[in-house]
Amino acid sequence: MELELQGAFEGRRAWCYTGGRPFDAKLPAVVFLHGAQHEHSVWALQSRWFAHHGYAVLAPDLPGHGQSAGPALKSVEDMADWVLAVMDAAGVGSAILAGHSMGSLIALEASARAPGRVRALALLGTTWPMKVSDTLLATAREDEASAIDMVNIWSHGALLAHTPSAPAPGFSVPDMNRRLMQHVSRRGEPHQFYTDFSACNAYTGGGEAAARVACPTLFILGRRDVMTPPRSAQGLTTAIPGATVVHVDAGHAMMSEQPDAVLDALASFAARI
Numbered sequence: 001m002e003l004e005l006q007g008a009f010e011g012r013r014a015w016c017y018t019g020g021r022p023f024d025a026k027l028p029a030v031v032f033l034h035g036a037q038h039e040h041s042v043w044a045l046q047s048r049w050f051a052h053h054g055y056a057v058l059a060p061d062l063p064g065h066g067q068s069a070g071p072a073l074k075s076v077e078d079m080a081d082w083v084l085a086v087m088d089a090a091g092v093g094s095a096i097l098a099g100h101s102m103g104s105l106i107a108l109e110a111s112a113r114a115p116g117r118v119r120a121l122a123l124l125g126t127t128w129p130m131k132v133s134d135t136l137l138a139t140a141r142e143d144e145a146s147a148i149d150m151v152n153i154w155s156h157g158a159l160l161a162h163t164p165s166a167p168a169p170g171f172s173v174p175d176m177n178r179r180l181m182q183h184v185s186r187r188g189e190p191h192q193f194y195t196d197f198s199a200c201n202a203y204t205g206g207g208e209a210a211a212r213v214a215c216p217t218l219f220i221l222g223r224r225d226v227m228t229p230p231r232s233a234q235g236l237t238t239a240i241p242g243a244t245v246v247h248v249d250a251g252h253a254m255m256s257e258q259p260d261a262v263l264d265a266l267a268s269f270a271a272r273i
Contacts, residue, residue, distance in 0.1 A: 001058075003089040005082075014086050015067035016040070017059040019051020025091035027056040028119075030270070031083065034059075035101030035125070036196035037148065037181045039066030042100065045259040046266055055270070058095070060086050062106075064188050064195075072188065072195045076102070076203040080109035084117060096270060098122035100255065101228065102200050105130060108236075112209035120216040120273050122266055125252050127228040128206030128236050132197045140194040144185055147193055152178040157224025157251025173256050210239035217243040218269040220254065220262060227252035244269065 001023055003014045016023075017040040030050050032043040040047070040059035051057040063082060064070030073079045083106060087095060094117050099107030104126035111118040140147040156174045185192065217240045221230040230247060237245055246265040250257035 001090075003086060005085045005089050007085055007088070009082055009085045012063070013069040014063075014082075014089065015061050016086065016090070017043075017047060017057070019047040019049075019057035019059070021051040021057070023058070023090065024056050027054060029056040029058065029087075029090075029092045029095035031087065031092075031095045031097050031107075032057070032059040033083065033097065033099035033103030033106050034062065034065070035103050036200065037065075037151070037184050037193045039180070039184055041180065042253075042255050043098075046098075046255060046263050049263055049267065050270070053267075056092070058086065058090055058092070064192060065184055066187070070189055072192050074195055074199055076105045076109050076199050077205065079106045079199070080113055083107075083110050084114050087117060093117070094119045096120045096122065096273070098124065098266060099126075100124040101126070101252065102130070102196055105200060105203050105206065108209045108213070109203075109205060111215065112205070112212045115212065115214060118215055120218070120269070121213065122218045122220065122269060123236070124220040124262070125222060125225060125228050125254060126219065126236060127232040128203070128210070130200040130203060130206075130228070132201040137194065137197055137201065140197050141191055144191070144193050145182075148178060148181045148185065151227070152181065154226050155252040157222060157226075157249070157257060173253070177253055177256060206236065207239065210236050213240045216269070216273055218265065219243060219245045220265050221245065221247050222250040222252060222254045222257075223247050224249065224251045225254070
């Protein structure tokens with residue numbers, strides 16, 4: 001679904017996947033936000049399930065990623081404003097925001113900026129501060145292909161454990177993720193991975209945003225995640241009273257490594273709201 005944005009983003013085009021169902025703003029809404037150098041398809045299973053079980057689904061490609069118009073935005077704050085503009089354009093008054101990695105920071109910031117618009121938060125593979133090493137930032141700026149390879153290796157817990165990471169013969173979860181990041185790189189602007197990483201690295205508002213969260217909140221953390229280890233999320237999990245924490249046996253790319261476990265956690269959480 002294509003949306004024409006208004007306000008600060010007037011004239012910008014946003015593209016959203018709706019889970020294989022026509023979008024109906026009268027239904028309870030869920031907005032799925034992807035992470036750096038990705039696009040909506042990382043939420044393929046989860047977004048389709050919600051769309052076919054009574055929810056209105058928006059899984060946008062962030063600006064400059066996938067099919068949404070660029071340029072890529074350079075701060076988490078601007079991305080949060082963009083998400084709220086997407087909700088406006090779709091006629092969504094309030095929604096559950098589910099964000100992975102960079103997307104989790106966007107969801108958190110959007111909740112702080114517009115608490116009345118966010119019914120609940122689901123933060124996956126999250127941490128704050130979400131610091132990126134100088135070496136990885138430099139590699140992303142100077143050699144994006146190598147940065148993609150590095151992050152892809154670090155994102156998969158099963159790969160790091162030297163066990164197969166394939167749901168069936170002929171599939172390779174790590175290779176599919178690598179190809180997706182390469183695809184986003186080919187379609188995007190130069191240094192887009194660096195732009196995304198820099199936004200995560202520079203975001204300073206996480207503590208203040210977490211302190212302002214008043215809606216139900218779910219954390220889904222990968223036990224084998226070396227990009228955002230579960231222990232690094234403690235600052236956020238303790239700052240949000242009553243937050244639910246679920247651990248899944250996966251690395252950072254949990255939606256593809258443990259899709260059913262992630263879906264079960266999200267569906268159970270949404271059913272309680």
